[in-house]
Amino acid sequence: MAPDIRTVVAGFGRRLGPELRAPFDAILTRLGDLDAYFCEPHAQPVVALPVWTAGLAERRGRPIPGVRLDEIVASAVFGYLCVRVHDDFLDEARGHPASVLMLSHALFLHHVSLLGHVARSEDLWLDYAEAMLLEHRLLREGAWDEASWERALRRSHPLVLPAAAVLEAAGLADLGPAVEDLVRHLVRAHQRFHDLLDAWKDLGNGNLTWTVRRYGGLEGRSVLNRRLLLEGGFDAEIRASNADLDVVSERGREMGLTEAVSYVDDRRGIMAQAQRMAFSRLFEAFVADPGKHR
Amino acid sequence: MARTYDELIGRAVSDADFRRRLLTDPEGVIHTDGYDVAPEIVAQIKAIDPSAAEAAAQDIESEVGQRMAAN
Numbered sequence: 001m002a003p004d005i006r007t008v009v010a011g012f013g014r015r016l017g018p019e020l021r022a023p024f025d026a027i028l029t030r031l032g033d034l035d036a037y038f039c040e041p042h043a044q045p046v047v048a049l050p051v052w053t054a055g056l057a058e059r060r061g062r063p064i065p066g067v068r069l070d071e072i073v074a075s076a077v078f079g080y081l082c083v084r085v086h087d088d089f090l091d092e093a094r095g096h097p098a099s100v101l102m103l104s105h106a107l108f109l110h111h112v113s114l115l116g117h118v119a120r121s122e123d124l125w126l127d128y129a130e131a132m133l134l135e136h137r138l139l140r141e142g143a144w145d146e147a148s149w150e151r152a153l154r155r156s157h158p159l160v161l162p163a164a165a166v167l168e169a170a171g172l173a174d175l176g177p178a179v180e181d182l183v184r185h186l187v188r189a190h191q192r193f194h195d196l197l198d199a200w201k202d203l204g205n206g207n208l209t210w211t212v213r214r215y216g217g218l219e220g221r222s223v224l225n226r227r228l229l230l231e232g233g234f235d236a237e238i239r240a241s242n243a244d245l246d247v248v249s250e251r252g253r254e255m256g257l258t259e260a261v262s263y264v265d266d267r268r269g270i271m272a273q274a275q276r277m278a279f280s281r282l283f284e285a286f287v288a289d290p291g292k293h294r
Numbered sequence: 295m296a297r298t299y300d301e302l303i304g305r306a307v308s309d310a311d312f313r314r315r316l317l318t319d320p321e322g323v324i325h326t327d328g329y330d331v332a333p334e335i336v337a338q339i340k341a342i343d344p345s346a347a348e349a350a351a352q353d354i355e356s357e358v359g360q361r362m363a364a365n
Contacts, residue, residue: 037363222348226344279313284303
Protein backbone atom coordinates (compact mmCIF):
# COMPACT_ATOMS: atom_id res chain seq x y z
CA MET A 1 0.00 0.00 0.00
CA ALA A 2 1.45 3.39 -1.00
CA PRO A 3 1.61 6.25 1.52
CA ASP A 4 -0.91 9.07 1.44
CA ILE A 5 0.82 11.61 -0.80
CA ARG A 6 -0.73 14.65 0.86
CA THR A 7 0.55 13.53 4.27
CA VAL A 8 4.08 12.92 2.98
CA VAL A 9 4.23 16.27 1.21
CA ALA A 10 2.70 18.17 4.14
CA GLY A 11 5.29 16.62 6.46
CA PHE A 12 8.11 17.91 4.27
CA GLY A 13 6.47 21.33 4.05
CA ARG A 14 6.49 21.66 7.83
CA ARG A 15 10.28 21.29 7.81
CA LEU A 16 10.75 24.30 5.52
CA GLY A 17 11.42 27.83 6.72
CA PRO A 18 9.16 30.64 5.55
CA GLU A 19 11.28 31.64 2.52
CA LEU A 20 11.20 28.14 1.04
CA ARG A 21 7.73 27.38 2.29
CA ALA A 22 6.11 30.15 0.23
CA PRO A 23 7.15 28.85 -3.23
CA PHE A 24 6.56 25.26 -2.04
CA ASP A 25 2.99 26.10 -1.04
CA ALA A 26 2.49 27.98 -4.30
CA ILE A 27 3.28 24.92 -6.38
CA LEU A 28 1.09 22.69 -4.21
CA THR A 29 -1.81 25.11 -4.56
CA ARG A 30 -1.40 25.09 -8.32
CA LEU A 31 -1.32 21.28 -8.57
CA GLY A 32 -4.43 20.92 -6.41
CA ASP A 33 -5.38 17.56 -4.91
CA LEU A 34 -2.08 15.67 -5.19
CA ASP A 35 -3.58 12.21 -4.88
CA ALA A 36 -5.87 13.00 -7.81
CA TYR A 37 -3.05 14.74 -9.69
CA PHE A 38 -0.83 11.65 -9.60
CA CYS A 39 -3.64 9.18 -10.25
CA GLU A 40 -5.57 11.07 -12.94
CA PRO A 41 -5.99 8.90 -16.08
CA HIS A 42 -3.80 11.24 -18.17
CA ALA A 43 -0.95 11.10 -15.62
CA GLN A 44 2.33 9.29 -16.09
CA PRO A 45 2.68 6.45 -13.56
CA VAL A 46 5.06 8.43 -11.33
CA VAL A 47 3.66 6.95 -8.12
CA ALA A 48 2.15 3.82 -9.62
CA LEU A 49 5.34 2.40 -11.16
CA PRO A 50 7.17 1.61 -7.89
CA VAL A 51 3.94 0.21 -6.45
CA TRP A 52 3.46 -2.06 -9.48
CA THR A 53 7.09 -3.14 -9.20
CA ALA A 54 6.65 -3.96 -5.52
CA GLY A 55 3.63 -6.09 -6.52
CA LEU A 56 5.82 -7.90 -9.05
CA ALA A 57 8.50 -8.50 -6.40
CA GLU A 58 5.89 -9.91 -4.04
CA ARG A 59 4.53 -12.28 -6.70
CA ARG A 60 8.10 -13.49 -7.22
CA GLY A 61 8.41 -14.23 -3.52
CA ARG A 62 10.64 -11.18 -2.88
CA PRO A 63 8.42 -8.69 -1.01
CA ILE A 64 10.04 -5.50 0.17
CA PRO A 65 9.20 -3.97 3.57
CA GLY A 66 6.24 -1.58 3.52
CA VAL A 67 8.32 1.16 5.14
CA ARG A 68 10.87 0.97 2.32
CA LEU A 69 8.14 1.11 -0.33
CA ASP A 70 6.69 4.19 1.37
CA GLU A 71 10.09 5.89 1.21
CA ILE A 72 10.52 5.01 -2.45
CA VAL A 73 7.07 6.27 -3.40
CA ALA A 74 7.71 9.49 -1.48
CA SER A 75 11.02 9.75 -3.33
CA ALA A 76 9.12 9.50 -6.64
CA VAL A 77 6.83 12.34 -5.57
CA PHE A 78 9.70 14.66 -4.58
CA GLY A 79 11.68 13.84 -7.70
CA TYR A 80 8.61 14.71 -9.74
CA LEU A 81 8.01 17.96 -7.84
CA CYS A 82 11.61 18.99 -8.48
CA VAL A 83 11.12 18.39 -12.21
CA ARG A 84 7.80 20.28 -12.11
CA VAL A 85 9.55 23.32 -10.62
CA HIS A 86 12.22 23.20 -13.36
CA ASP A 87 9.66 22.70 -16.08
CA ASP A 88 7.38 25.50 -14.95
CA PHE A 89 10.30 27.90 -14.83
CA LEU A 90 11.85 26.90 -18.15
CA ASP A 91 8.58 26.60 -20.11
CA GLU A 92 6.47 29.30 -18.50
CA ALA A 93 8.93 31.48 -16.54
CA ARG A 94 6.90 30.62 -13.47
CA GLY A 95 8.57 31.46 -10.14
CA HIS A 96 11.36 33.77 -9.02
CA PRO A 97 14.77 32.44 -10.16
CA ALA A 98 16.18 32.38 -6.61
CA SER A 99 13.13 30.51 -5.29
CA VAL A 100 13.27 28.07 -8.19
CA LEU A 101 16.94 27.32 -7.55
CA MET A 102 16.59 26.82 -3.82
CA LEU A 103 13.27 24.97 -3.86
CA SER A 104 14.37 22.55 -6.57
CA HIS A 105 17.61 22.01 -4.62
CA ALA A 106 15.61 21.11 -1.48
CA LEU A 107 13.19 18.84 -3.38
CA PHE A 108 15.97 17.03 -5.21
CA LEU A 109 17.94 16.50 -2.03
CA HIS A 110 14.92 14.97 -0.33
CA HIS A 111 14.24 12.77 -3.38
CA VAL A 112 17.80 11.42 -3.35
CA SER A 113 17.81 10.90 0.40
CA LEU A 114 14.60 8.83 0.24
CA LEU A 115 15.63 6.94 -2.90
CA GLY A 116 18.90 5.64 -1.49
CA HIS A 117 21.57 4.14 -3.69
CA VAL A 118 20.35 3.12 -7.15
CA ALA A 119 22.92 2.07 -9.71
CA ARG A 120 21.77 4.23 -12.65
CA SER A 121 20.59 7.22 -10.64
CA GLU A 122 23.42 9.63 -11.40
CA ASP A 123 23.55 8.78 -15.12
CA LEU A 124 19.80 9.24 -15.53
CA TRP A 125 19.77 12.57 -13.69
CA LEU A 126 22.74 13.81 -15.76
CA ASP A 127 20.83 12.80 -18.90
CA TYR A 128 17.83 14.65 -17.52
CA ALA A 129 19.77 17.89 -17.04
CA GLU A 130 21.24 17.67 -20.54
CA ALA A 131 17.83 16.87 -22.07
CA MET A 132 16.08 19.73 -20.25
CA LEU A 133 18.57 22.26 -21.60
CA LEU A 134 18.37 20.79 -25.09
CA GLU A 135 14.57 20.90 -25.05
CA HIS A 136 14.53 24.45 -23.69
CA ARG A 137 16.76 25.63 -26.53
CA LEU A 138 14.90 23.73 -29.25
CA LEU A 139 11.47 24.91 -28.08
CA ARG A 140 12.62 28.45 -28.83
CA GLU A 141 14.46 27.64 -32.06
CA GLY A 142 12.14 24.96 -33.43
CA ALA A 143 15.14 23.16 -35.00
CA TRP A 144 14.03 19.65 -34.05
CA ASP A 145 14.73 16.42 -35.81
CA GLU A 146 14.01 12.83 -34.83
CA ALA A 147 17.37 12.38 -33.09
CA SER A 148 17.06 15.54 -30.99
CA TRP A 149 13.50 14.60 -30.05
CA GLU A 150 14.77 11.22 -28.85
CA ARG A 151 17.54 12.89 -26.84
CA ALA A 152 15.09 15.33 -25.25
CA LEU A 153 12.90 12.41 -24.15
CA ARG A 154 15.62 11.51 -21.67
CA ARG A 155 14.23 14.27 -19.48
CA SER A 156 11.56 11.75 -18.40
CA HIS A 157 13.80 8.73 -17.88
CA PRO A 158 14.35 9.32 -14.12
CA LEU A 159 10.75 8.06 -13.92
CA VAL A 160 12.29 4.59 -13.78
CA LEU A 161 14.44 5.26 -10.68
CA PRO A 162 11.85 4.49 -7.96
CA ALA A 163 11.03 1.20 -9.71
CA ALA A 164 14.75 0.45 -9.93
CA ALA A 165 15.05 1.13 -6.18
CA VAL A 166 12.27 -1.40 -5.54
CA LEU A 167 14.02 -3.99 -7.71
CA GLU A 168 17.32 -3.44 -5.87
CA ALA A 169 15.59 -3.74 -2.49
CA ALA A 170 13.96 -6.98 -3.67
CA GLY A 171 17.18 -8.46 -5.05
CA LEU A 172 15.70 -8.35 -8.56
CA ALA A 173 18.10 -5.84 -10.12
CA ASP A 174 18.45 -8.14 -13.15
CA LEU A 175 14.99 -6.89 -14.21
CA GLY A 176 16.27 -3.29 -14.29
CA PRO A 177 17.07 -3.14 -18.03
CA ALA A 178 13.63 -4.55 -18.93
CA VAL A 179 11.86 -2.01 -16.72
CA GLU A 180 14.02 0.75 -18.19
CA ASP A 181 13.06 -0.32 -21.70
CA LEU A 182 9.39 -0.38 -20.69
CA VAL A 183 9.67 3.15 -19.30
CA ARG A 184 11.48 4.39 -22.40
CA HIS A 185 8.61 3.28 -24.63
CA LEU A 186 6.00 4.52 -22.18
CA VAL A 187 7.63 7.95 -22.16
CA ARG A 188 7.75 8.02 -25.97
CA ALA A 189 4.09 7.15 -26.26
CA HIS A 190 3.12 9.64 -23.57
CA GLN A 191 5.19 12.51 -24.96
CA ARG A 192 4.01 11.99 -28.51
CA PHE A 193 0.35 11.92 -27.49
CA HIS A 194 0.60 14.97 -25.26
CA ASP A 195 2.63 16.93 -27.81
CA LEU A 196 -0.21 16.16 -30.22
CA LEU A 197 -2.97 17.36 -27.89
CA ASP A 198 -0.87 20.36 -26.86
CA ALA A 199 0.13 21.29 -30.42
CA TRP A 200 -2.28 24.24 -30.74
CA LYS A 201 -1.57 25.53 -27.23
CA ASP A 202 2.19 25.13 -27.77
CA LEU A 203 2.04 27.04 -31.04
CA GLY A 204 0.08 29.82 -29.31
CA ASN A 205 2.65 29.99 -26.50
CA GLY A 206 5.61 30.02 -28.89
CA ASN A 207 6.74 26.54 -27.78
CA LEU A 208 7.91 25.12 -31.08
CA THR A 209 7.74 21.40 -30.34
CA TRP A 210 8.73 18.74 -32.80
CA THR A 211 5.06 18.06 -33.47
CA VAL A 212 4.39 21.73 -34.20
CA ARG A 213 7.36 21.84 -36.55
CA ARG A 214 6.66 18.58 -38.37
CA TYR A 215 3.04 19.45 -39.04
CA GLY A 216 3.61 22.92 -40.42
CA GLY A 217 2.89 25.00 -37.33
CA LEU A 218 5.74 27.34 -38.21
CA GLU A 219 3.63 28.33 -41.25
CA GLY A 220 0.62 29.11 -39.05
CA ARG A 221 -2.32 27.55 -37.29
CA SER A 222 -4.26 26.94 -40.48
CA VAL A 223 -1.49 24.71 -41.85
CA LEU A 224 -1.30 22.86 -38.52
CA ASN A 225 -5.08 22.27 -38.70
CA ARG A 226 -4.87 20.98 -42.23
CA ARG A 227 -1.94 18.64 -41.71
CA LEU A 228 -3.07 17.23 -38.39
CA LEU A 229 -6.82 17.02 -38.87
CA LEU A 230 -7.40 16.80 -42.63
CA GLU A 231 -4.29 15.05 -43.92
CA GLY A 232 -3.88 12.28 -41.37
CA GLY A 233 -1.27 13.71 -39.00
CA PHE A 234 -3.40 13.29 -35.89
CA ASP A 235 -4.10 9.65 -36.74
CA ALA A 236 -0.43 8.99 -37.57
CA GLU A 237 0.65 10.28 -34.16
CA ILE A 238 -1.93 8.11 -32.40
CA ARG A 239 -0.72 5.09 -34.41
CA ALA A 240 2.90 5.79 -33.44
CA SER A 241 1.95 6.14 -29.76
CA ASN A 242 0.07 2.87 -29.94
CA ALA A 243 3.13 1.17 -31.44
CA ASP A 244 5.18 2.22 -28.38
CA LEU A 245 2.40 1.07 -26.09
CA ASP A 246 2.55 -2.33 -27.84
CA VAL A 247 6.16 -2.63 -26.64
CA VAL A 248 5.18 -1.56 -23.11
CA SER A 249 2.50 -4.27 -23.02
CA GLU A 250 4.92 -6.84 -24.36
CA ARG A 251 7.59 -6.00 -21.75
CA GLY A 252 4.93 -5.93 -19.02
CA ARG A 253 3.69 -9.40 -20.00
CA GLU A 254 7.22 -10.80 -20.26
CA MET A 255 8.03 -9.64 -16.72
CA GLY A 256 4.63 -10.37 -15.22
CA LEU A 257 4.11 -6.65 -14.57
CA THR A 258 0.39 -7.04 -15.18
CA GLU A 259 -0.47 -3.58 -13.80
CA ALA A 260 1.50 -1.99 -16.65
CA VAL A 261 -0.52 -3.98 -19.17
CA SER A 262 -3.79 -2.68 -17.65
CA TYR A 263 -2.39 0.85 -17.61
CA VAL A 264 -1.59 0.56 -21.31
CA ASP A 265 -5.14 -0.57 -22.06
CA ASP A 266 -6.43 2.53 -20.26
CA ARG A 267 -4.01 4.73 -22.19
CA ARG A 268 -5.26 3.33 -25.46
CA GLY A 269 -8.80 4.14 -24.36
CA ILE A 270 -7.83 7.74 -23.57
CA MET A 271 -6.17 8.15 -26.97
CA ALA A 272 -9.15 6.66 -28.80
CA GLN A 273 -11.47 8.97 -26.89
CA ALA A 274 -9.40 12.04 -27.88
CA GLN A 275 -9.43 10.88 -31.50
CA ARG A 276 -13.23 10.46 -31.46
CA MET A 277 -13.70 13.85 -29.82
CA ALA A 278 -11.60 15.62 -32.45
CA PHE A 279 -13.21 14.02 -35.45
CA SER A 280 -16.80 13.93 -34.23
CA ARG A 281 -16.52 17.70 -33.81
CA LEU A 282 -15.06 17.98 -37.30
CA PHE A 283 -17.74 15.96 -39.05
CA GLU A 284 -20.81 16.55 -36.93
CA ALA A 285 -20.41 20.31 -36.97
CA PHE A 286 -19.86 20.65 -40.69
CA VAL A 287 -21.66 17.75 -42.31
CA ALA A 288 -25.38 17.90 -41.58
CA ASP A 289 -27.94 15.60 -43.20
CA PRO A 290 -30.42 17.88 -44.98
CA GLY A 291 -32.99 15.04 -44.87
CA LYS A 292 -33.14 15.24 -41.08
CA HIS A 293 -34.51 18.78 -41.18
CA ARG A 294 -37.20 18.22 -43.77
CA MET B 295 -28.75 -2.39 -48.57
CA ALA B 296 -27.38 1.16 -48.84
CA ARG B 297 -25.70 2.65 -45.82
CA THR B 298 -27.06 5.83 -44.24
CA TYR B 299 -25.72 9.25 -43.31
CA ASP B 300 -25.39 8.23 -39.65
CA GLU B 301 -23.31 5.21 -40.62
CA LEU B 302 -21.12 7.38 -42.85
CA ILE B 303 -20.41 9.91 -40.10
CA GLY B 304 -19.98 7.21 -37.46
CA ARG B 305 -17.38 5.47 -39.59
CA ALA B 306 -15.65 8.74 -40.49
CA VAL B 307 -15.26 9.47 -36.78
CA SER B 308 -14.05 6.05 -35.71
CA ASP B 309 -12.11 4.60 -38.67
CA ALA B 310 -8.89 6.49 -39.45
CA ASP B 311 -8.25 4.81 -42.83
CA PHE B 312 -11.79 5.45 -43.98
CA ARG B 313 -11.57 9.05 -42.78
CA ARG B 314 -8.42 9.65 -44.82
CA ARG B 315 -10.05 8.17 -47.94
CA LEU B 316 -13.27 10.13 -47.39
CA LEU B 317 -11.51 13.48 -46.99
CA THR B 318 -9.38 12.81 -50.06
CA ASP B 319 -12.16 11.63 -52.38
CA PRO B 320 -15.63 12.00 -50.84
CA GLU B 321 -17.58 11.29 -54.03
CA GLY B 322 -15.62 8.18 -54.91
CA VAL B 323 -15.70 6.70 -51.40
CA ILE B 324 -19.41 7.37 -50.87
CA HIS B 325 -20.14 5.67 -54.18
CA THR B 326 -17.79 2.68 -53.88
CA ASP B 327 -18.61 1.97 -50.23
CA GLY B 328 -22.35 2.11 -50.92
CA TYR B 329 -23.60 5.08 -48.91
CA ASP B 330 -26.97 6.57 -49.83
CA VAL B 331 -26.61 10.20 -48.84
CA ALA B 332 -27.82 13.49 -50.27
CA PRO B 333 -25.53 15.31 -52.73
CA GLU B 334 -25.27 18.13 -50.17
CA ILE B 335 -23.29 15.78 -47.92
CA VAL B 336 -20.60 15.37 -50.55
CA ALA B 337 -20.46 19.13 -51.00
CA GLN B 338 -20.17 19.67 -47.25
CA ILE B 339 -17.33 17.16 -46.92
CA LYS B 340 -15.52 18.80 -49.83
CA ALA B 341 -15.95 22.13 -48.07
CA ILE B 342 -14.20 21.00 -44.89
CA ASP B 343 -11.07 23.12 -44.83
CA PRO B 344 -8.55 24.28 -42.22
CA SER B 345 -10.94 26.96 -40.98
CA ALA B 346 -13.66 24.33 -40.47
CA ALA B 347 -11.11 22.15 -38.68
CA GLU B 348 -10.54 25.07 -36.30
CA ALA B 349 -13.63 24.05 -34.32
CA ALA B 350 -12.09 20.64 -33.64
CA ALA B 351 -8.76 22.27 -32.78
CA GLN B 352 -10.48 24.54 -30.26
CA ASP B 353 -12.24 21.58 -28.66
CA ILE B 354 -8.90 19.83 -28.23
CA GLU B 355 -7.34 22.97 -26.74
CA SER B 356 -10.22 23.36 -24.34
CA GLU B 357 -9.97 19.72 -23.26
CA VAL B 358 -6.22 20.05 -22.72
CA GLY B 359 -6.66 23.29 -20.79
CA GLN B 360 -8.77 21.52 -18.18
CA ARG B 361 -6.29 18.71 -17.67
CA MET B 362 -4.26 18.65 -14.44
CA ALA B 363 -2.15 15.52 -14.24
CA ALA B 364 1.45 14.48 -13.63
CA ASN B 365 3.12 14.71 -17.03
